[in-house]
Amino acid sequence: MLLDDVRARVGAAGTVVDDATVRDALRATGRVFGSAALDDLTRAARAELTGAGPLQPLLDTPEVTDVLVNGPHDVWVDRGAGLVRVDLDLGTTEAVRALAVRMAAVAGQRLDDAAPTVDARMPDGSRLHAAVEPVAAAGAVIALRVLRQAAHSVPALVAAGGLPSPWAELLRALVTRRANLLVTGGTGTGKTTLLAALLSLAPPDERVLVVEEARELSPQHPHVVSLAARRPNVEGVGEVSLTDLVRGALRMRPDRIVVGECRGAEVRELLLAMNTGHDGGMATVHANAVEHVPARLEALAALAGMPRDAVAAQAAAALDVVLHLRRRGGGRHLAELGLVGQDDDGRLVVRRAATWSPGAEPRTGDAWDELTARWAP
Structure with missing residues (x-):
């Protein structure tokens, strides 16, 4: 053959x-x-x-963000406007399983009866999650998230309807005045895109250390050092975690430390870094709304053994503003601004400063005056 x-x-x-x-x-x-x-x-x-064999043409399509395989005749893609079924025949259930196993091997992972699930990164940066029998009743299922290099600017996001023009100068001021920013939102809401746009606003004489699970950020900035985590190989060795990379970044003379996405114990290192003179840091975290950010940070920090009161004290001192994104239909937009602090009982809170929906004017919240008094240009 x-x-x-x-x-x-x-x-x-x-x-x-x-x-x-x-x-x-x-x-x-x-x-x-x-x-x-x-x-x-x-x-x-x-x-x-x-690559991904017969799925590769779908991954190579510029607008595709997700490719999902539920069976040999059940393939779906998301082109930015929700999932749609595509006419693609992968043959048999055995062929889908063989494809999943081969993709896992390409990513340096194992997928078989003894290890029936895999979460890995393909050579092109795409995220692979797959499961085979006995976990997957269909024989094998595959989920691929395509990572596109995000290189948008704030004006481009305004033009695309991703954020209101009155907030553009405020975002610029937050970056240039070295506010510590947390970008939040659900999966596929554009957190990485906004983060790249914000980094492009940083002064060109600053050294930016970017720590990511997979290399996704591509900001328009002349001095960016990218560090990517590495998963253990099939023998269970060789792992380099985000926590390791954040610690290492502190020793690499950073002006700003950026974590592409906090998913676990590395949030402790990020908060410690922001509390030791490294202002202007940024990170992304999954959250459903600004008021849910404290609970999310507490859950992540608990993985590092941090008690709730320590998380509240560290986060309130380290973080300044939360930028929350939402996805509506096929569009993604900056929906909320929040101000980080503590309440009278010492609990971590994020107070809503402003909200916005495309087609409407921004609305201010209780913390708007305090946010603008400190950070507005």
């Missing part, structure tokens, strides 16, 4: 599997291909060897 021959030749070469390597391996098989056929075969072979 041609693919088996190419796989053997690529493996024997021991080099990075890119288009050039695959093309050379195809030529070395001795078969004669026209230039157009060779290009098509190169793309198809590389998708099979290092």
